[in-house]
Amino acid sequence: xxTVLTFDPIEAAGYVKRGGIVAFPTETVYGLGxxxxxATAVAKIFEAKMRPADxxxxxxxxxxxxxxxxxxxxxxxxSKLIEAFFPGPLTVVLERSGEVPDVATAGLDTIGVRMPRxxxxxxxxxxxxxxxxxxxxxxxxxxxxxxxxxVFEDLGGRIDxxxxxxxxxxxxxxxxxxxxxxxxxxxxxxxxxxxxLREVVPDIREVGSDDPATVRSPGLRHRHYSPRAHVxxxxxxxxxxxxxxxxxxxxxxxxxxxxxxxICSSVGEYASxxxxxxxxxxxRGIETIYCELVSGEGxxxxxxxxxxxxxxx
Ligand code: AMP
Ligand code: MG
Numbered sequence: 001x002x003t004v005l006t007f008d009p010i011e012a013a014g015y016v017k018r019g020g021i022v023a024f025p026t027e028t029v030y031g032l033g034x035x036x037x038x039a040t041a042v043a044k045i046f047e048a049k050m051r052p053a054d055x056x057x058x059x060x061x062x063x064x065x066x067x068x069x070x071x072x073x074x075x076x077x078x079s080k081l082i083e084a085f086f087p088g089p090l091t092v093v094l095e096r097s098g099e100v101p102d103v104a105t106a107g108l109d110t111i112g113v114r115m116p117r118x119x120x121x122x123x124x125x126x127x128x129x130x131x132x133x134x135x136x137x138x139x140x141x142x143x144x145x146x147x148x149x150x151v152f153e154d155l156g157g158r159i160d161x162x163x164x165x166x167x168x169x170x171x172x173x174x175x176x177x178x179x180x181x182x183x184x185x186x187x188x189x190x191x192x193x194x195x196x197l198r199e200v201v202p203d204i205r206e207v208g209s210d211d212p213a214t215v216r217s218p219g220l221r222h223r224h225y226s227p228r229a230h231v232x233x234x235x236x237x238x239x240x241x242x243x244x245x246x247x248x249x250x251x252x253x254x255x256x257x258x259x260x261x262x263i264c265s266s267v268g269e270y271a272s273x274x275x276x277x278x279x280x281x282x283x284r285g286i287e288t289i290y291c292e293l294v295s296g297e298g299x300x301x302x303x304x305x306x307x308x309x310x311x312x313x
Contacts, residue, residue, distance in 0.1 A: 092177055231310045
């Protein structure tokens with residue numbers, strides 16, 4: 001299949017309206033979208049990404065009124081979080097309505113809903129006229145794409161269209177909160193931090209790895225965010241071995257020599273560049289990537305989470 005590249009959100013939306021799948025930029029990462037109500041189109045997303053069928057998708061809306069058709073009811077905690085953080089990098093999970101096809105939520109009776117704040121995403125979603133389900137626009141298991149070029153590298157020839165935009169701002173996937181019960185559960189860390197959430201909903205709790213709530217978020221069990229290279233986490237550079245074909249990303253220049261180093265001036269810059277750095281290392285055939293862990297405040301907690309997952313084998 002030929003993948004059309006365009007800067008025009010209206011042209012890109014045309015493919016969604018005709019039952020196609022389209023990659024589009026958001027402030028978190030690039031998404032691969034289809035009309036949520038078109039089960040055949042949604043199935044194409046799983047095929048193109050080679051995504052396991054038990055990994056649910058997030059529905060993207062341009063307006064809060066679009067949420068009503070997707071869910072049974074908006075709980076009190078969800079409406080507070082929506083009010084505080086939409087549009088932005090937060091996904092709320094609610095009980096899904098009968099109109100949402102099984103394939104979109106991997107058979108779960110819940111659906112994640114998010115409203116991106118990138119202007120180009122907003123114009124695209126508005127032109128689609130329906131909520132658009134979208135996971136990250138990468139091949140399953142690879143680092144999420146933060147540029148349209150990274151999308152093309154993984155999915156060129158496998159999807160109908162790529163809406164070309166700027167590199168994403170945040171560079172990590174959205175924070176996900178299960179709002180189906182009275183006591184919301186933080187399922188995935190993102191740039192909206194636990195303390196940001198607690199300012200709005202004080203009794204929110206964190207999910208433990210053996211918590212039954214992880215059953216409700218199958219994506220957390222899958223291998224994720226991994227480059228081909230071996231990822232090694234370091235807290236300071238004292239233990240940094242010098243292997244010939246290695247790279248480093250972090251906040252402080254390592255004392256040992258590496259082939260490729262990225263020294264970031266802030267945790268935010270580190271978060272926004274880490275996935276692209278992983279991809280660049282793979283393009284160059286780097287064997288080991290040393291990643292400096294950061295202090296766990298704000299987006300640092302989400303960054304450490306992604307680094308730990310990338311280091312799992
Ligand atoms: P991705 O957009 O590729 O980051 O994938 C979406 C992730 O959001 C999934 O892997 C899940 O971890 C989470 N998610 C999406 N929908 C739900 C849901 N209905 N319940 C719980 N977690 C969800
Ligand atoms: Mg993903």
